[in-house]
Amino acid sequence: MFGQLFISGVATGALYALTAVAVVVVFRNTRTINLAQGDFAMVGAFAALVFIKDFGLNYYVALFGAVLTCVLLGIAFERIVMRPIADSDWLTLFTATLGMYYVLHGVAGWFWGRDTKAFPVTFDPTPIEVIGGLVSQGHVINMAWAGGIGLMLFWFFRYTKQGIAMRAVTDDPDTAMLMGIPVRFIVLLTWGMAGFLAAFAGVLLAPIVYVAPEMMDEVLIKGYVAAVFGGLYSIPGAILGALMIGITENMAGGYLGSHFKTATAFVMIVVLLAFRPQGLFGIQKRREF
Amino acid sequence: MTEILRCENVLVSFGGVVACNNITLGITEGKIIGLIGPNGAGKTTLFNVLTRFQDADTGSLYFRGADIGRLKPHDMASMGMTRTFQNINLFAEQSTLDNILIGAHHLIGNPFANMFGLPRARKNERKLIERARQIAEMLRLEDQLNNEVKNLPYGVQKRVEMARALASNPEIILLDEPVAGCNEEETADLKEIIQHVNRELGITVFLVEHDMSMVMSICDYIYVINFGANLAEGTPAEIQSNSDVIKAYLGEEDET
Amino acid sequence: MFGPVNKSSLNRGTLANITTLRQNWGLMIALFTAALAFPFLPGVEGWMASQAALIVVYIIAAQGVSILTGYTGLVTVGHGGFLAIGAYTSALLTKYFAVDLIIGIISGAIMAGVFGFLLGLVFLRLSGAFMAIGTLGFAFFVGTIVNNIPIFEGREGISLPTNRVLGMEIGDTGFLVISVIALGLTTLLIYRLVHSGVGRAFMALRDAERAAESSGVNRVKYRTLSFTISAAVTGVAGGLNAHIVNYVSAEVFADIWYSVDFLVATVVGGSAMLMGPFIGGFFIVMVPFFLEELADFSFILKGVVLIGVLILAPAGIAGVIARPFQALRAKRICPKSTGQPK
Ligand SMILES: Nc1ncnc2c1ncn2[C@@H]1O[C@H](COP(=O)(O)OP(=O)(O)OP(=O)(O)O)[C@@H](O)[C@H]1O
Ligand SMILES: [Mg+2]
Numbered sequence: 001m002f003g004q005l006f007i008s009g010v011a012t013g014a015l016y017a018l019t020a021v022a023v024v025v026v027f028r029n030t031r032t033i034n035l036a037q038g039d040f041a042m043v044g045a046f047a048a049l050v051f052i053k054d055f056g057l058n059y060y061v062a063l064f065g066a067v068l069t070c071v072l073l074g075i076a077f078e079r080i081v082m083r084p085i086a087d088s089d090w091l092t093l094f095t096a097t098l099g100m101y102y103v104l105h106g107v108a109g110w111f112w113g114r115d116t117k118a119f120p121v122t123f124d125p126t127p128i129e130v131i132g133g134l135v136s137q138g139h140v141i142n143m144a145w146a147g148g149i150g151l152m153l154f155w156f157f158r159y160t161k162q163g164i165a166m167r168a169v170t171d172d173p174d175t176a177m178l179m180g181i182p183v184r185f186i187v188l189l190t191w192g193m194a195g196f197l198a199a200f201a202g203v204l205l206a207p208i209v210y211v212a213p214e215m216m217d218e219v220l221i222k223g224y225v226a227a228v229f230g231g232l233y234s235i236p237g238a239i240l241g242a243l244m245i246g247i248t249e250n251m252a253g254g255y256l257g258s259h260f261k262t263a264t265a266f267v268m269i270v271v272l273l274a275f276r277p278q279g280l281f282g283i284q285k286r287r288e289f
Numbered sequence: 290m291t292e293i294l295r296c297e298n299v300l301v302s303f304g305g306v307v308a309c310n311n312i313t314l315g316i317t318e319g320k321i322i323g324l325i326g327p328n329g330a331g332k333t334t335l336f337n338v339l340t341r342f343q344d345a346d347t348g349s350l351y352f353r354g355a356d357i358g359r360l361k362p363h364d365m366a367s368m369g370m371t372r373t374f375q376n377i378n379l380f381a382e383q384s385t386l387d388n389i390l391i392g393a394h395h396l397i398g399n400p401f402a403n404m405f406g407l408p409r410a411r412k413n414e415r416k417l418i419e420r421a422r423q424i425a426e427m428l429r430l431e432d433q434l435n436n437e438v439k440n441l442p443y444g445v446q447k448r449v450e451m452a453r454a455l456a457s458n459p460e461i462i463l464l465d466e467p468v469a470g471c472n473e474e475e476t477a478d479l480k481e482i483i484q485h486v487n488r489e490l491g492i493t494v495f496l497v498e499h500d501m502s503m504v505m506s507i508c509d510y511i512y513v514i515n516f517g518a519n520l521a522e523g524t525p526a527e528i529q530s531n532s533d534v535i536k537a538y539l540g541e542e543d544e545t
Numbered sequence: 546m547f548g549p550v551n552k553s554s555l556n557r558g559t560l561a562n563i564t565t566l567r568q569n570w571g572l573m574i575a576l577f578t579a580a581l582a583f584p585f586l587p588g589v590e591g592w593m594a595s596q597a598a599l600i601v602v603y604i605i606a607a608q609g610v611s612i613l614t615g616y617t618g619l620v621t622v623g624h625g626g627f628l629a630i631g632a633y634t635s636a637l638l639t640k641y642f643a644v645d646l647i648i649g650i651i652s653g654a655i656m657a658g659v660f661g662f663l664l665g666l667v668f669l670r671l672s673g674a675f676m677a678i679g680t681l682g683f684a685f686f687v688g689t690i691v692n693n694i695p696i697f698e699g700r701e702g703i704s705l706p707t708n709r710v711l712g713m714e715i716g717d718t719g720f721l722v723i724s725v726i727a728l729g730l731t732t733l734l735i736y737r738l739v740h741s742g743v744g745r746a747f748m749a750l751r752d753a754e755r756a757a758e759s760s761g762v763n764r765v766k767y768r769t770l771s772f773t774i775s776a777a778v779t780g781v782a783g784g785l786n787a788h789i790v791n792y793v794s795a796e797v798f799a800d801i802w803y804s805v806d807f808l809v810a811t812v813v814g815g816s817a818m819l820m821g822p823f824i825g826g827f828f829i830v831m832v833p834f835f836l837e838e839l840a841d842f843s844f845i846l847k848g849v850v851l852i853g854v855l856i857l858a859p860a861g862i863a864g865v866i867a868r869p870f871q872a873l874r875a876k877r878i879c880p881k882s883t884g885q886p887k
Contacts, residue, residue: 090674091614091816092855094620095855096852096855098851099849099852106841106848110841114841259692259693266683266689267686269682270667270682270686273675342755366759372759374755374759379753380749380756381752383748391760394742394749400743404737453760
């Protein structure tokens with residue numbers, strides 16, 4: 001039982017991690033908590049659905065199409081909504097993404113209806129054994145994808161010019177600007193990356209749940225909790241937070257009953273914040289005088 | 290010649306950086322005292338310790354002989370000590386009048402009486418507003434009372450900050466670089482204000498400033514710190530001819 | 546230039562605070578008279594009074610949010626939790642102890658205030674995104690409690706006896722009158738708060754925490770006070786909400802989207818304006834009402850209006866409406882002033 005709960009907790013956590021990492025990347029470069037992150041993913045899932053069902057495309061081509069759609073969506077959102085208010089206070093940025101959440105929810109419901117739709121590509125339902133627990137193949141494949149994306153991000157931030165520039169903007173936007181880093185472009189890139197991660201989150205989750213406007217709501221909240229858990233500035237922290245939440249809530253669901261599953265993440269975050277207000281790996285921002 | 294404020298052997302370190310290394314100094318009542326030192330010498334940190342925003346690792350602080358090492362920043366105002374900040378730190382969204390009134394926060398009496406507008410509180414509030422207006426008048430801010438401070442020119446904002454500090458009825462006021470970023474005219478203005486505050490209102494002034502000609506012309510006594518440690522102290526004339534001080538500042542210029 | 550302070554200058558003009566006080570009265574009195582007269586107009590049916598009462602509930606809840614978020618600068622996404630606390634406190638008291646509606650609502654407010662106080666202490670060092678997630682967690686927590694602890698009867702819900710005030714049974718119209726009176730009182734409270742030293746301290750903590758502290762504002766005390774008052778005001782809304790249809794259930798009160806709606810109402814209306822919650826509360830209730838058949842459009846409209854307001858009128862709709870009045874008033878109080886007063 002334990003092994004089983006553990007490993008499927010990791011699988012769920014891996015999906016939360018895709019959202020959590022996107023939340024962190026956007027937050028640390030733009031001070032924005034992106035509440036539309038889940039809906040970017042939802043749009044990605046719908047896009048993939050349309051590509052496969054209506055255009056008859058292959059799964060991987062559809063995935064690519066979904067990525068493209070979401071990246072464009074992220075970039076368009078930055079240009080149209082976020083850039084004009086980039087200098088505003090935290091609440092303004094936060095509620096603007098909430099506005100986007102409403103818009104995307106409404107648009108998706110309008111286009112595709114409120115009813116849930118099955119995703120055409122499903123995984124072989126026979127579970128396979130992974131370190132002592134039985135896991136559905138879908139979970140295994142998702143973990144593999146999430147792991148691959150994790151490595152890709154690592155490479156991006158460590159070795160590419162853009163990735164290093166992005167970190168410089170995180171550390172100190174003013175200095176980065178002085179050093180000739182095109183900060184605006186980096187911010188655009190940040191939102192593009194949020195779209196990229198969202199597309200994977202949406203398409204990977206679609207076969208497990210269903211496709212509907214509110215399909216990502218819970219994942220979004222868990223991803224946000226995980227990001228805060230890790231301190232909001234740290235990508236490894238966000239991943240660790242996501243895995244911890246995935247595992248703990250699976251355990252709670254398994255041992256205490258499914259009622260307590262959703263509440264687990266919130267109990268964890270409230271307790272953590274009460275004792276460590278900057279999150280697990282948060283930096284206590286240097287005091288300005 | 291009583292000492293109003295004193296710190297002994299104040300040591301503060303941030304990780305590996307020792308910002309204050311056993312600083313000891315005393316502020317004589319009624320004087321204008323300067324604190325100078327190269328960038329990063331620990332001046333702001335010392336101010337933060339004195340106003341209780343920062344706890345010292347070791348050392349003791351006294352206000353009129355009483356130990357204040359365990360007080361909180363908000364206890365300072367009612368005790369008679371107030372400060373300004375190195376970067377302007379105003380309530381940007383609020384009017385000049387409100388900014389000054391917040392300076393007088395510890396004089397509002399019972400907060401609930403004040404909130405529900407009980408007669409005595411109302412009278413007190415009116416008195417506070419009158420005082421705020423007087424202070425504004427003194428700093429030539431009377432025409433700005435209803436303007437949001439974020440729309441005011443830099444030099445005016447500096448005066449608003451000073452007005453807010455004065456509103457708390459301080460006995461001593463700590464100014465962290467009061468004329469930084471000001472042009473010549475604004476500097477002359479603020480200098481005059483500081484001297485006025487000191488002479489006419491009898492408020493002790495303890496200031497950090499990089500503008501040497503200003504420091505030398507208004508301070509009665511100067512402390513110099515370097516790398517977080519006491520380097521020298523004395524009258525402006527003594528400091529100007531002190532070879533250690535000259536070396537510290539020249540050394541700094543070599544680096545930059 | 547710096548001669549002794551000149552006393553005669555003090556007599557010039559009225560004191561700023563007092564002038565502001567008079568200015569707002571006219572509008573407010575008109576608004577409340579209209580609200581009280583509404584149920585007695587010809588052609589107004591019972592359900593309209595209930596709908597109006599629902600608007601009042603949202604306005605009061607948003608007022609609670611505006612105290613914490615607008616004036617103190619702490620973003621809350623958890624006030625649905627205080628709404629639930631107010632609602633269930635009042636519901637349980639009326640069901641098991643048959644208390645008066647008024648007593649129920651006041652108890653709900655007090656209970657919400659107590660929890661607000663405690664939450665304020667627990668989250669003493671949080672702000673920004675951390676505070677938002679913490680308060681959201683609180684709302685979720687409350688939702689889990691009412692869903693799972695038997696006395697709250699989960700999704701089944703609790704049916705309540707008919708509303709009684711001072712021993713008399715009241716209908717929809719009477720309930721609306723009570724709601725409007727409650728709104729009048731909370732508005733008065735916020736008005737006094739904002740124009741007092743306490744409100745100044747809240748706003749000072751919002752705008753520059755360290756400067757506020759060095760001016761003598763006790764951060765712990767005022768933050769907790771803001772939490773308490775804010776929660777209690779939203780608790781009033783909760784108490785009222787329980788009695789509009791005399792039914793409470795986890796279906797409604799465990800829904801965290803309430804919390805989000807209150808925040809949206811506050812921001813759209815103007816989070817630091819007295820009129821803000823009025824406009825925002827009206828907006829949030831009436832958009833889905835008019836677009837009932839078109840739920841998706843109501844979502845889109847909500848989102849577009851929210852984004853539009855943030856881009857075009859960051860101080861909220863109330864800010865836009867107030868601008869010309871403020872300019873006028875500024876001239877009167879301080880003829881030489883050019884900018885806009887607070
Ligand atoms: N909160 C902090 N955390 C870490 N290091 C700090 C902190 N505050 C100050 N320091 C370091 O302590 C040293 C002293 O800084 P401080 O701000 O006191 O200098 P200063 O004399 O005021 O300099 P300046 O003239 O530039 O204002 C510096 O090396 C600074 O980097
Ligand atoms: Mg300094």
